[in-house]
Each structure stands twice: as C-alpha cells, then as structure tokens.
Amino acid sequence: MPSAFKTPAKLSASMPIALDGVTLLRGNTTVFQSLTLGLNESRIGLIGDNGAGKSSLFRLICGLDLAQSGQVHVPVAADRAAPAVGMMFQNPDEQIIFPTVEEELALSLRHLRLSRTETQTHVRTWLAARGLADWAPRAIGSLSQGQRQHVCWLALLIGAHQTLLLDEPFSSLDLPGQVVLSKEIATAPQQVIVSTHVLDHVRHFERVIWLDKGCVRADGLGTDVCAQYEADVSARMG
Incomplete structure (x- = not known):
C-alpha cells in the first residue's frame, strides 16, 4: 500500500515545458502564430483579456489541442x-x-x-x-x-x-x-x-506572462507585468 x-x-528530463514556433488555428481564427515560449519557473501567472489565448495555451500543453505547426515539449515522468x-x-x-x-x-x-x-x-x-x-x-x-x-x-x-x-x-x-x-x-x-x-493572486509571482491576441505582450516579474497590463486597460477604458 x-x-x-x-x-x-x-521527470526524466530537466528541460522545461516549452513551445517552439507553434501555430494554432481554430477554424478560420489564428490563435497563435509561431509562438515560442519556455515555462521553467515554479510559479507563473498568465494574464490578459478574454480571447488572448490563455486557455488555448493550457490546452496545447495538455494535448487537448494540437498545433498545426511547431512543437510543444512536455517532459514525461520517469x-x-x-x-x-x-x-x-x-x-x-x-x-x-x-x-x-x-x-x-x-x-x-x-x-x-x-x-x-x-x-x-x-x-x-x-x-x-x-x-x-x-x-x-x-x-x-x-x-x-x-x-x-x-x-x-x-x-x-x-x-x-x-x-x-x-x-x-x-x-x-x-x-x-x-x-x-x-x-x-x-x-x-x-x-x-x-x-x-484577479491580478492580486499572481502579482507576487516570480514570472507573469501577459498574452494579447495570441502574442506575448510582456513577460517578467509579476509586479511589473501586472502594472503594465493595468495601465494598458486604464488607457483603453479612459
């Protein structure tokens, strides 16, 4: 027992989860175009408007969606x-x-x-x-x-x-x-x-990625990226 x-x-390999030149189409909509991204930190936040590609990124990592081109690398367990x-x-x-x-x-x-x-x-x-x-x-x-x-x-x-x-x-x-x-x-x-x-839940993370229409708009320390996103939303709503 x-x-x-x-x-x-x-994991059997030390390499992180990574997307290498990934293009994802959903019908006639391009969700990602040649997206390259490594995900190595222990705590990562994803932020952005609805439709930015956050859920689609998760679905790619889990294999629920398949990329039309490029590679999604997910280390396998030993x-x-x-x-x-x-x-x-x-x-x-x-x-x-x-x-x-x-x-x-x-x-x-x-x-x-x-x-x-x-x-x-x-x-x-x-x-x-x-x-x-x-x-x-x-x-x-x-x-x-x-x-x-x-x-x-x-x-x-x-x-x-x-x-x-x-x-x-x-x-x-x-x-x-x-x-x-x-x-x-x-x-x-x-x-x-x-x-x-809810940005306050990831603001303290070591890394936050701001996705905007399938592209990485900002990527860095949580406090910095959340502030950039908030400023952008404020400018658009003003």
Missing part, C-alpha cells in the same frame, strides 16, 4: 504511467465525472493500479490528513460551485502531477475560498501555472 502522501512525479501535467478547467462541471468526492479523487490515482479497496483507503486517508474526512462520501450534486472547484484542486494534488495548470481557479470561490486556494498554491510542491483575471 503506497503512502497516503505522494510527491510529484519525477514513471511513464504517472501523468506529468494536470489541468483544472474554468468550469468544474466540465471536469468532474463521478457522483461522489472520493470517486472523483480516485480517478486521479488510476495510474497506480490499486485495487478498489486500496484506492478508497488511500483517498480517505489523504482527505483525513487535510481535515476533510467528511468530504469523502459527499455527493457532488450537494456541493456549491466553489466546493466543486475545490474538489478539482484536490484531484490535482492527490494525482501528484509535476505541473498544475489552473484556468481561472478563483472564479467560483468566495473570499475565504480564494484565501485558502492562494495559500495552497503557495505551498504546493509542484510547478503551478495560473491563468486569472
């Missing part, structure tokens, strides 16, 4: 059965499959090839260690939207991915929920990349 706590999957990248969608109802919390979290452990009983014990022990023992049997339908979002976050953590992609993770959360998630992002051992319109 494995430990109730798992560390992120060790244990190839372990998923290196996990993604949390904007809408938890598009992500959650199973009717109870413990069944949903169990899905993230399928690569361990445990028995049903072992998986259930693993999930319940893991939740209990986080002070959430009573969540295990709860029906997803009984949870608020913010609680469902938290289930998606828990599913990423228990899956021990190397990199976590969070697409607008604060959108369904009340203020206490945002505080909790911010603290958990800060302490997670994984690389975390956060796409958000």
Whole structure:
C-alpha cells in the first residue's frame, strides 16, 4: 500500500515545458502564430483579456489541442504511467465525472493500479490528513460551485502531477475560498501555472506572462507585468 502522501512525479528530463514556433488555428481564427515560449519557473501567472489565448495555451500543453505547426515539449515522468501535467478547467462541471468526492479523487490515482479497496483507503486517508474526512462520501450534486472547484484542486494534488495548470481557479470561490486556494498554491510542491483575471493572486509571482491576441505582450516579474497590463486597460477604458 503506497503512502497516503505522494510527491510529484519525477521527470526524466530537466528541460522545461516549452513551445517552439507553434501555430494554432481554430477554424478560420489564428490563435497563435509561431509562438515560442519556455515555462521553467515554479510559479507563473498568465494574464490578459478574454480571447488572448490563455486557455488555448493550457490546452496545447495538455494535448487537448494540437498545433498545426511547431512543437510543444512536455517532459514525461520517469514513471511513464504517472501523468506529468494536470489541468483544472474554468468550469468544474466540465471536469468532474463521478457522483461522489472520493470517486472523483480516485480517478486521479488510476495510474497506480490499486485495487478498489486500496484506492478508497488511500483517498480517505489523504482527505483525513487535510481535515476533510467528511468530504469523502459527499455527493457532488450537494456541493456549491466553489466546493466543486475545490474538489478539482484536490484531484490535482492527490494525482501528484509535476505541473498544475489552473484556468481561472478563483472564479467560483468566495473570499475565504480564494484565501485558502492562494495559500495552497503557495505551498504546493509542484510547478503551478495560473491563468486569472484577479491580478492580486499572481502579482507576487516570480514570472507573469501577459498574452494579447495570441502574442506575448510582456513577460517578467509579476509586479511589473501586472502594472503594465493595468495601465494598458486604464488607457483603453479612459
């Protein structure tokens, strides 16, 4: 029986997630044109207007979208059965499959090839260690939207991915929920990349990328890039 706590999957290569000359088309729309980008820092924020390409970038990294040209490099885990990248969608109802919390979290452990009983014990022990023992049997339908979002976050953590992609993770959360998630992002051992319109959640990050119509408008320290984006929005709205 494995430990109730798992560390992120060790990667077989030291190179970061990277896009090399990637072009992505969606219908007649060019989302990215020859985009080159390396993602190596432990905390990266993605900001920009709706339609800037933030979600599309995540979908490329996860393999949900395929580039028409160029390469998307995602290091594989040394244990190839372990998923290196996990993604949390904007809408938890598009992500959650199973009717109870413990069944949903169990899905993230399928690569361990445990028995049903072992998986259930693993999930319940893991939740209990986080002070959430009573969540295990709860029906997803009984949870608020913010609680469902938290289930998606828990599913990423228990899956021990190397990199976590969070697409607008604060959108369904009340203020206490945002505080909790911010603290958990800060302490997670994984690389975390956060796409958000709530700039205060990424302003302190070591790196923030401002996407504008599929292009990198600014890339650097979170405080600097967020300030540039805010100034641009203020000028456009003025």
